[in-house]
Structures are given as C-alpha cells and as structure tokens.
Amino acid sequence: MRLALSGGGTGGHVYPALSIAGALGRALPSSDRLDVLYLGSANRAEREIIRHAGIEMRSVQAAPMRGRMPWEMAANAVKIAAGMAQLRAGKVVDGEKAVDEVLRGIRRRGRKTKRA
Numbered sequence: 001m002r003l004a005l006s007g008g009g010t011g012g013h014v015y016p017a018l019s020i021a022g023a024l025g026r027a028l029p030s031s032d033r034l035d036v037l038y039l040g041s042a043n044r045a046e047r048e049i050i051r052h053a054g055i056e057m058r059s060v061q062a063a064p065m066r067g068r069m070p071w072e073m074a075a076n077a078v079k080i081a082a083g084m085a086q087l088r089a090g091k092v093v094d095g096e097k098a099v100d101e102v103l104r105g106i107r108r109r110g111r112k113t114k115r116a
Contacts, residue, residue, distance in 0.1 A: 001032055006039040006060075007046065014040075014049045021055070060086055 005021060007013030017038070025034040036055045040046045041062040050057040063079035 001028060002035045002037070004037045004039055008064075010043075011045065011049060014038075014046055018049075018053050018055075 003021060003024060005017040007017045021036045028034055038050045038055050038057045039060050040057055042059045047057060061079050061083035063076035067073035067076050
C-alpha cells in the first residue's frame, strides 16, 4: 500500500502524521508493505524528523495561511499557489495517478466510488 502524508512543518504536525503511518503499517496484513512518502517544506526541523523516521520526503513549496501584514499574506498566497502548481504539474508526485491508485484500493476492498 502506498501512502502520502503531509504536515505543517513543525514537530507538532509531523509526529501525528508519523503515528498514522505507524498505525496503518501495523494494521496491514503481514503480506502487505506500507510505502510512505512525506510531502513537506524544506524546513530543516521537518526534514530531520522525517529523515530520522526513515521515510522518503519530497519538498513542496509551502507557506502558512496567515500573516499580519497584507504583503506577508500576499507573499504566502503566492507560495501556496506555487506549491499547488508543483503538485498539479507532477513535479512532486503524479497526482492523477495517485488518486486513481487510492480509488483502485478502495474498490478492491469492495467499496463503491463515483470515479470510473
């Protein structure tokens, strides 16, 4: 099973994501393998936590959805849009392929989905 995770750039967001990955890994049958990819910023703390966990990480342009000054909020909006463009262009992961893989996994488990 393939899993993509993301957090907010701090340990307070990264560690819960790692806990989810651990719980999913333990819940899988022994014949299945959990392949985890973490999508995050180039933030040193986030990168080090993920590296220490032994998980592959790919950097995505990111910024907080806050700011005190209008120009700070505008700059963050541009960074967020750049990160979305990276993902849509397939520079980080093949988004369309990833969605299709998730839906195939759901169908294999007998659940119906709207997407063909």
